[in-house]
Amino acid sequence: MLLEARDITKAFGSFKAVDDASVTLEQGDILGLIGPNGAGKSTFFNCLTGDLKTTSGRVLLEGRDITDVTPELRAGLGLARTFQVPQTFEGMTVLENVMIGAFLRTAHRKEAETKARAVLERVGMSRLADAPARSLGTPGRKRLEIARALATEPKVLLLDEAMAGLNAHEVKLAIDLVREIHRSGITLVIVEHIMEVIMSLASRVMVFHQGKEIARGSPREVTSNPAVIEAYLGKRAAKAAAGRTPAELMGGPDL
Amino acid sequence: MRRLIWLSVVAAIAIAYPLLLSSPFQQRLGALVLLYAIAASAWNIVGGYAGQVSVGHVVFFGCGAYAAMGSYAKFGLSPLFGVPGGIVIAVGLAAIIGVPTLRLSGHYFSMATIAVAETMRLIVTNTDWLGAAVGLSGPTVPRNIFDLSFLSSLPYYYLFLVILAVTLFITWWMTNSRMGFYLRAIKDSERAARSLGAPASRTKLYAYMLSAAFTSVAGALYAMMFGFVDPESGLGILISVKILIMAALGGAGLLFGPLVGAAILVPLEEISNSWLGGRGAGLTFVLYGAIIVLIARFQPGGLLSLFTRRRKPTSDTGASHAP
Numbered sequence: 001m002l003l004e005a006r007d008i009t010k011a012f013g014s015f016k017a018v019d020d021a022s023v024t025l026e027q028g029d030i031l032g033l034i035g036p037n038g039a040g041k042s043t044f045f046n047c048l049t050g051d052l053k054t055t056s057g058r059v060l061l062e063g064r065d066i067t068d069v070t071p072e073l074r075a076g077l078g079l080a081r082t083f084q085v086p087q088t089f090e091g092m093t094v095l096e097n098v099m100i101g102a103f104l105r106t107a108h109r110k111e112a113e114t115k116a117r118a119v120l121e122r123v124g125m126s127r128l129a130d131a132p133a134r135s136l137g138t139p140g141r142k143r144l145e146i147a148r149a150l151a152t153e154p155k156v157l158l159l160d161e162a163m164a165g166l167n168a169h170e171v172k173l174a175i176d177l178v179r180e181i182h183r184s185g186i187t188l189v190i191v192e193h194i195m196e197v198i199m200s201l202a203s204r205v206m207v208f209h210q211g212k213e214i215a216r217g218s219p220r221e222v223t224s225n226p227a228v229i230e231a232y233l234g235k236r237a238a239k240a241a242a243g244r245t246p247a248e249l250m251g252g253p254d255l
Numbered sequence: 256m257r258r259l260i261w262l263s264v265v266a267a268i269a270i271a272y273p274l275l276l277s278s279p280f281q282q283r284l285g286a287l288v289l290l291y292a293i294a295a296s297a298w299n300i301v302g303g304y305a306g307q308v309s310v311g312h313v314v315f316f317g318c319g320a321y322a323a324m325g326s327y328a329k330f331g332l333s334p335l336f337g338v339p340g341g342i343v344i345a346v347g348l349a350a351i352i353g354v355p356t357l358r359l360s361g362h363y364f365s366m367a368t369i370a371v372a373e374t375m376r377l378i379v380t381n382t383d384w385l386g387a388a389v390g391l392s393g394p395t396v397p398r399n400i401f402d403l404s405f406l407s408s409l410p411y412y413y414l415f416l417v418i419l420a421v422t423l424f425i426t427w428w429m430t431n432s433r434m435g436f437y438l439r440a441i442k443d444s445e446r447a448a449r450s451l452g453a454p455a456s457r458t459k460l461y462a463y464m465l466s467a468a469f470t471s472v473a474g475a476l477y478a479m480m481f482g483f484v485d486p487e488s489g490l491g492i493l494i495s496v497k498i499l500i501m502a503a504l505g506g507a508g509l510l511f512g513p514l515v516g517a518a519i520l521v522p523l524e525e526i527s528n529s530w531l532g533g534r535g536a537g538l539t540f541v542l543y544g545a546i547i548v549l550i551a552r553f554q555p556g557g558l559l560s561l562f563t564r565r566r567k568p569t570s571d572t573g574a575s576h577a578p
Contacts, residue, residue, distance in 0.1 A: 087447030
């Protein structure tokens with residue numbers, strides 16, 4: 001087992017944003033976290049990365065308890081993430097942004113630079129290496145987030161809405177990139193709103209609603225689950241929708 | 256290559272200056288510019304590169320100044336012997352102050368550093384052993400060359416030039432190391448930097464300690480040149496502000512920014528002082544306030560940022576759009 005979350009609860013005051021959620025992740029998995037807005041998937045995600053402290057529950061990476069480990073040390077252990085709103089280092093070039101990730105495994109500038117260039121090549125951004133990062137638009141920034149995370153040589157990569165704000169063509173390119181990353185042996189956790197992305201990428205899906213896990217399984221199983229449809233569309237719509245394919249109802253761009 | 260030429264030109268001007276403009280006033284002015292450039296460059300390490308705007312750096316300045324004068328006044332040693340002591344105290348103090356305050360973000364950190372500096376000034380003002388409000392004096396008549404007490408400003412000028420060169424070299428070396436990269440990343444997004452494995456708290460603390468060490472040296476040099484230190488000249492908030500403004504005016508986060516800022520502000524202050532005499536002291540504050548407003552409004556990156564080239568991105572892969 002690569003990554004495991006046991007009975008995670010995260011409360012803000014008396015409000016439980018995540019209520020007793022558990023998940024296990026095997027090497028080679030692509031786990032999709034979905035749910036309506038405010039369902040708690042991002043909170044759960046941030047508990048896995050260490051950005052938020054859990055109220056109760058444990059997080060284990062390769063059997064080691066990392067619940068109280070800081071985000072920077074989790075990165076060292078092989079956990080990398082991207083941000084929903086790209087946290088680009090505005091004052092740096094694209095290459096330097098990626099070098100920050102590469103510096104995790106080497107203290108030498110030359111080595112970090114060589115590695116960062118290789119990562120940029122891999123994600124198809126090498127021509128932008130010396131451009132100031134602030135000149136990138138949303139698609140570029142999203143891709144840069146992934147490049148930086150890859151430069152840390154992660155075992156598990158957590159993508160927080162890496163496709164949000166992209167058009168259909170850009171989503172396709174991003175899906176290809178995620179597939180390529182998966183083929184290279186990196187296990188993935190993806191939080192995503194776009195159903196199509198989950199359907200085409202995830203091997204397993206976990207559905208959140210009001211802080212609780214309401215369904216899990218393969219993308220097909222989950223999307224035909226009445227509880228899931230109800231969470232997304234409400235009770236009446238769920239009845240009306242009986243017999244239709246859920247992916248159709250939940251939208252997402254036609255690809 | 257171009258950088259190297261520019262560097263040689265600046266170095267040549269700096270070395271030749273006191274020989275070309277050799278009146279005592281001009282030499283003294285030159286020495287003061289370099290002295291403040293050392294302090295502002297030291298501030299730049301944590302304030303500019305790491306983006307942690309300390310407004311209490313005078314604490315470390317005071318450590319150096321008091322250590323240098325104390326080693327003479329209390330132990331009869333050359334003020335020079337106080338320098339390592341001042342550095343040790345400043346670095347230790349930086350660690351003690353930094354651990355709790357560097358967790359604060361933005362203005363809260365700045366305010367905490369002001370509070371610490373003012374507290375320190377009040378403590379020293381009420382400590383008889385440190386001369387209380389009167390302060391400590393250095394050797395009135397130099398006993399030997401190691402007292403570093405000269406009538407002419409010329410020896411100070413070259414001493415300061417060497418120390419400034421060392422400060423800038425170490426800063427430059429740091430910015431090209433992993434630590435420098437991490438600091439710049441933390442300045443832009445601490446959360447993202449940490450997610451990529453940058454130990455933010457530790458890196459900021461190291462920068463703060465390094466900055467404190469050089470600021471302490473600047474304080475010691477200041478006390479040696481003036482031959483005394485009191486709570487106002489060694490721990491007054493105006494010095495913190497001066498240091499900060501020089502770095503910000505020239506360009507915080509740029510290697511030569513503080514030097515440029517010092518080269519503009521020190522002469523300005525000296526001239527206004529000599530024109531207005533003692534009455535000018537209050538006006539200096541007004542001047543600083545005006546400069547803060549102007550920098551913030553028109554050139555937040557400092558004057559030197561006018562000259563840094565803006566490279567245009569090559570937008571041919573589809574990954575780049577104008578934001």
